[in-house]
Each structure stands twice: as structure tokens, then as C-alpha cells.
Amino acid sequence: MTDILLIQPPVRDFYLTSKRTIPYGLTCIASSAQKAGFSVEIFDGLATSKSHKLQIPEEMAYLNEYYGKEDISPFALFNSFKHFGYSFEHIGKQAAKTGAFLVGISSLFTPYAEYALMTAEAVKAYHPGCKIVFGGHHPTTLYNEVMKNTAVDFIIRGEGEESLPLLAAAIKENKSPDSVPGIVYRKQDGNLYADNPALIDDLDKQPLPAISLLKHNFYKRGKMASAVVSASRGCPMKCSYCSIGGLPYQKYRQRSVESVIKELDINISGHKAAFIDFEDENLSLDKKWFTALLCELKSRFAGSELELRAMNGLLPISLDEEMVCLMKESGFKTLNLSLGSSSSEQLKRFKRPDVRKAFDKILLIAEKYNLKTVGYIIAGAPHQTPKDSVSDLLYLAERRVLAGVSIFYPSPGSADFEQCKNLAILPEKYSLMRSSAFPLSHTTGRKQAVTILRLGRILNFMKSLIDSGYEIPEPGPFAEEEIKDGNRTETGIKLLKWFLFDGKIRGVNKEGGVYEHSICDKTAGLFTEKINKAGLKGC
Incomplete structure (x- = not known):
């Protein structure tokens, strides 16, 4: 028992x-x-x-317009609603x-x-x-x-x-x-x-997580066993969309480097974890502490096949070349960088610092140390325009970075959740407060948000072509044809050629039939108008 x-x-x-x-x-x-x-x-x-397929819930019926057809192309989003x-x-x-x-x-x-x-x-x-x-x-x-x-x-x-x-x-x-x-x-x-929410003042007084109770064979990244670690809790920043920094009881606390290393050692030595994700909201904020952690990681696990990641995002202004170099030597292969937006007005609404200069600097440093990068932007937030989101994509297009597009969702406890409530734009059901449901229809409508997400897929496909040595195809008119027996890249090149010509985003079903996705033509047009003039770079 x-x-x-x-x-x-x-x-x-x-x-x-x-x-x-x-x-x-x-x-x-x-x-x-x-x-x-x-x-x-x-x-x-x-x-x-x-997992098994389910009918899309009634409250999400509007998504059938965007997800209703299967798509095997590189520009695909989702198709099936599932129980996982x-x-x-x-x-x-x-x-x-x-x-x-x-x-x-x-x-x-x-x-x-x-x-x-x-x-x-x-x-x-x-x-x-x-x-x-x-x-x-x-x-x-x-x-x-x-x-x-x-x-x-x-x-x-x-x-x-x-x-x-x-x-x-x-x-x-x-x-x-x-x-x-x-x-x-x-x-x-x-x-x-x-009662008021409980808070632990001293994280080091807590025993290390009971990871032996987990089903380790399931949590894999490819063939590598994976694990997560949290080296701190809370966040001192007050970003409007985030419920962590917005909670008055959730103060920022760090664990000692010794405690974090002990936990990592159990994961790596005891459970053979080769991929570790730090789940911290702001892992690199304290340079002295983060540098000490990286030095210990480098010393302890040098020469191993360990890959480290901070998938919640790193604040570019908290990084410098010394730290990036140490991250590389410690086992980081990719930097997940939080940009938010390239619009100064939108950054003010998000209550985020303008990190664009630091973002560019870190991209150059990452390239120097042969690190991959992902740059995250948010689209579809209250008062955010589709034009600004397309500008964010074009900003990322000109830089050696993968575009990470996050569709805004209202998180209870955040300032933006209260703003959405006051604007009477909150979804009627909690189940709709997820990115995949495009929860808001405000200054960016749902069809525009879907279009922005697809444009992000198109941009990353273009970047992948550059990295793989392909030429970006010249725009050309759509040919009434089926796409059969072509590989995914060749299929994407055809679709991209037509998209650059007429701004229509097309999908391909398993039989090779080509069809048009439901998108906002004006939003797509803002992208096609300028993408050929942008100094497009790979990742």
C-alpha cells in the first residue's frame, strides 16, 4: 500500500x-x-x-477552417486533435x-x-x-x-x-x-x-527531487535520455504576458551551485541523461552565479556527450562573450534567446527591456563559437498589430537565427490577463487559452495570427534552404498539378515558388493534391512584398 x-x-x-x-x-x-x-x-x-484522435471540441469549431485538411508540406501546422x-x-x-x-x-x-x-x-x-x-x-x-x-x-x-x-x-x-x-x-x-500561497525561502533546505520515481525510458530526445532541472524559482522581471513575475508572492530565489550540480550528477551518472533542459525563467540573470555554475559544469562533465539547453529562453542583455564561451564549453549547443518583439512600442506594452542591440551582439558571438540560435517573438497580443509581427519576422529573416513564433495566450495572474478581461476579449472557456487555439481576436484577428504562424514556418524553410546550399526559387505562377513522389524539400521549394509569386500559402495532401490554406492575404502580402528585399540569412 x-x-x-x-x-x-x-x-x-x-x-x-x-x-x-x-x-x-x-x-x-x-x-x-x-x-x-x-x-x-x-x-x-x-x-x-x-494517443488517439478526437473530434475537435465544439468551442474550437472555428479552427476547422485552419486545421481541417491534412498537410504533409513543410508549411503544415496541425490537423488532428488528440488525447495524449x-x-x-x-x-x-x-x-x-x-x-x-x-x-x-x-x-x-x-x-x-x-x-x-x-x-x-x-x-x-x-x-x-x-x-x-x-x-x-x-x-x-x-x-x-x-x-x-x-x-x-x-x-x-x-x-x-x-x-x-x-x-x-x-x-x-x-x-x-x-x-x-x-x-x-x-x-x-x-x-x-x-490561505495565501505557500513559498519556500531556502531552496537548498529541500531534498533533491525524487527522480527515481519517474519512468526514465519514456523521456528521450531522439536516442538520448533527457531530464529537466530548475536552478532557481520566480523571476524579478514584470513582463505583462507572464504570470511568474506578476505574482506578488513568487519572489526570485536561486539554489546554490553545489545543490544544482548534485542533482545534475544524479541525472547524468545515475540515469544516463544526455540532454538536460534548465526550466528556469531567467537562468543567466545573475552573472556571478551563472558563471560559477558553468565553470563547475565544465570541470565536472568535460568530455561527455552532454547537451544542455535553457528552452524557456535566455535574456540577451544578461549574456556576454565570456558566458557564451563557457556555455559552449559546458555543453550548450543552442541558445534560445528571448526577443519578444523588434517594435519599441510593443516592448513597452510587454514591459520588457529593449534587447535588440544585445540580441545582435549575442548572435554574432554564437556564430563565432558555432552555436545554433533560436529567437523568440510573440504575436497576437492585445493591441499588437499584424504589421508589427511581420516586421518581427523580417527582422529575424536578416539574422542568422531560427524564428520561434509564439502565439499569445492570456495567462491567469498576468497583467495581460487582466487587460484582456477589462477589454472583454478573454475566450469564453479556459480550454481556448492556448496558443494552438489562437485565443484572441483583437487588433490581430485569428486569421491574421494563423497567417503569421505559417509565415514563420515559411521563413524557417527559406533559412533551411540557404543552410543546405539551395537557391531560393524565383517567384513563378501556380501550375495546376499534383505533387507526387517528391521529397519534403522539393515539395516545399515548389510551394515557396508559388507563394513568392502570388502570396497564397498552399498545402499538400497524401494523394499529392494541392490546395490553398485559409490565410489573411493582406498579412501575407506584407511579408512577400519585403522578403525578397531583405538580406535573408540562414540559421
Whole structure:
């Protein structure tokens, strides 16, 4: 029998990046519960290759215009809405088998909140005697909404490492949980008791994550075992779209270099992890600390096949040549750089520093040290125009960098979420607050946002042609023909030739039939008008 079961729920979406689904937070909570003397299991509802197609939900029916046809071309977006992971029924049955008296369910992201609730309902159906506690960003911010579901007994707001063992002890001893930091529960009169979010002051006092509880064979990048590490929490910046810096309780804290290295050593030596992603919001912000970490990484793991990444993005103004050189020597092969936008007005709206000069400087340094780069921009935010987003793409076109286009979504707890609420442009359902659903229709409409995302694919294809030694094709009129027996690159070259001529973005089905995607012609025209005049560079 197990005391505590921690569950990462399955999700439903158009795509899933499996290497970014490692339930790191659950391993941190599990280790604290084990230290307190409880037996713990983790069930990752996503740790399976199983998926099956579903009908696009009714509230997303408008997406059929953009995703309704299959596309095997390099310009494809999505086609099928899928359930990724185990079934809710299977998870409920597995929970019952453990006999756990406390089941913790992670609910990190608002658009996936309903799947966490469906998981709770399945667990209660098969294991009615257990108590269920929710944790994660969504219930921390919107606890009133979550507690409307009677399958949820408790919520721990904020950081749960210290709180969950205290809650487990209170349940086991039949005591009131009101002294548990961050706790939310229903009082006898039906009203909610809700504490302020819990915060851990000294991260080094926490035991290292219980990664031995994970299904390591599943988390791979290609053939390499992968892992994630968080060397800090919080963020001192106040970007309008981000809920981390916007939360008053979530102050910025760093772990000691020694603690981070110990955790990395367990992953690398013990579990043969060869790809490590730092999940920090701002890994390189403290130069002295980051330099010390890189020097220790270089010393400890020199000569290994280790690849390091910071996929949440690095702030260009926090980097310099010394740091980039050390990153290269430590195992970084790619720099994920956060640009935000090339528009000074949009940067002001985002409450972000203007990093363009630093961005260009770091791109040159990265090229010197043979590091790949990705530059991230946000499109479709409140008051952001399609013209500015196309300008961002053209800005990236002229630089040796892969274009990372992120479609804006409103995150509860962020300043932009409140702005969207005040503008009455929030989607009607939480499930729509995801990039793949193009959640807003404001100064950038949905069709324009779809077009911008496809233009990003086209731009990166053009960059890949340059890097592979191909010539960018001359614009030419569309020929009524099927595309058969051509490889993906040859197919893309044909489609690109026609696009540069008439601004139509086309797709190709499995039979070789060519068709036009639904796009905003004006937005595509802004791109085709200038892309040939831009000093296009590869990656």
C-alpha cells in the first residue's frame, strides 16, 4: 500500500512535446513527502506513446477552417486533435490499486485544467475513499473555480513541498488542515477556507527531487535520455504576458551551485541523461552565479556527450562573450534567446527591456563559437498589430537565427490577463487559452495570427534552404498539378515558388493534391512584398 500518489494528468491538444512533459514539480514534492516518512508513487499520465484522435471540441469549431485538411508540406501546422496519454479510466483504476489515502493531481496550465478535473473524477470513481489535493499554477490562481468540482477536496496554493506532507499528516491524524501553508478547503458551512500561497525561502533546505520515481525510458530526445532541472524559482522581471513575475508572492530565489550540480550528477551518472533542459525563467540573470555554475559544469562533465539547453529562453542583455564561451564549453549547443518583439512600442506594452542591440551582439558571438540560435517573438497580443509581427519576422529573416513564433495566450495572474478581461476579449472557456487555439481576436484577428504562424514556418524553410546550399526559387505562377513522389524539400521549394509569386500559402495532401490554406492575404502580402528585399540569412 502507498500513502501518497502524485499524478500528472493526460492532455488533449493538437500537439505535444514529450521531452517537455517531465513532471519535475511532482518529483520535488515526492522527495519532501518521503523525507517526512510517507511512501510515495508518481503516475505520469503522459508517459506513454499512446494517443488517439478526437473530434475537435465544439468551442474550437472555428479552427476547422485552419486545421481541417491534412498537410504533409513543410508549411503544415496541425490537423488532428488528440488525447495524449493514458485514459482517465486507466488512471482511476491504477490509483485504486495503490490504495493511497492522499492523491495529488498537478494542474499547471489553465487550458488543460478540465483534464485535471476529469482525472480527479475518475480517481474518485474508482477510489472513493481517498482525498484529492490539487496543486499548480491554475488552482493557485483560480482556486474558487477549481473547488466548484466536488471531486477536489483540497488545493495547495503556491509551492507544495512543505505543505503536502503537513496535509498528509493532518488527514492521517484526523486533524484540521487549516495550519497547512497555502491550503484551500471547504469548511463545514460550505464556505472556502483559503490561505495565501505557500513559498519556500531556502531552496537548498529541500531534498533533491525524487527522480527515481519517474519512468526514465519514456523521456528521450531522439536516442538520448533527457531530464529537466530548475536552478532557481520566480523571476524579478514584470513582463505583462507572464504570470511568474506578476505574482506578488513568487519572489526570485536561486539554489546554490553545489545543490544544482548534485542533482545534475544524479541525472547524468545515475540515469544516463544526455540532454538536460534548465526550466528556469531567467537562468543567466545573475552573472556571478551563472558563471560559477558553468565553470563547475565544465570541470565536472568535460568530455561527455552532454547537451544542455535553457528552452524557456535566455535574456540577451544578461549574456556576454565570456558566458557564451563557457556555455559552449559546458555543453550548450543552442541558445534560445528571448526577443519578444523588434517594435519599441510593443516592448513597452510587454514591459520588457529593449534587447535588440544585445540580441545582435549575442548572435554574432554564437556564430563565432558555432552555436545554433533560436529567437523568440510573440504575436497576437492585445493591441499588437499584424504589421508589427511581420516586421518581427523580417527582422529575424536578416539574422542568422531560427524564428520561434509564439502565439499569445492570456495567462491567469498576468497583467495581460487582466487587460484582456477589462477589454472583454478573454475566450469564453479556459480550454481556448492556448496558443494552438489562437485565443484572441483583437487588433490581430485569428486569421491574421494563423497567417503569421505559417509565415514563420515559411521563413524557417527559406533559412533551411540557404543552410543546405539551395537557391531560393524565383517567384513563378501556380501550375495546376499534383505533387507526387517528391521529397519534403522539393515539395516545399515548389510551394515557396508559388507563394513568392502570388502570396497564397498552399498545402499538400497524401494523394499529392494541392490546395490553398485559409490565410489573411493582406498579412501575407506584407511579408512577400519585403522578403525578397531583405538580406535573408540562414540559421
